[in-house]
Amino acid sequence: MSEEKETVYRKMLLVVREIPLGRVATYGQIAWIAGAASPRMAGYALGGLPADTDVPWQRVVNSKGGISPRGDPMATDRQRQMLVEEGILFQADGRIDLDRFGWDGPDPEWLEANDFTLLPWRPRS
DNA sequence: CACGTGACAACTC
């Protein structure tokens, strides 16, 4: 797209913005789509977001469909509530059924328009 | 279920 320096973090955040309302994606999925070397990178990228960001970070969960804990325990509750308000249903075990709410990823046109090339192999997963 | 292992980018001195 541009000549600007697109960091891997920036690319992942771009992908997160594409997660539609009512769906969730996993860290590994985001990292893979953005070409990051490790799924952990997705978590790092989200961790640096400002409080008033427009990036729907709450729609990113771990591979089991659970909310990843972080420094502030309250953050987990807030994220869960945000998702509930978006229509996501949590199972009795506190996890989200990824078969029902998991995102399939960006449209092929979007990937091409943004110069994203899906790697044939998914980094560690 | 509790471990250990694999694997990084961006930022601040």
Add this chain to the structure above:
DNA sequence: AGAGTTGCCACGT
């Protein structure tokens, strides 16, 4: 320029 710091993972055994 380069070392040190800091972060919301996934999977196998």
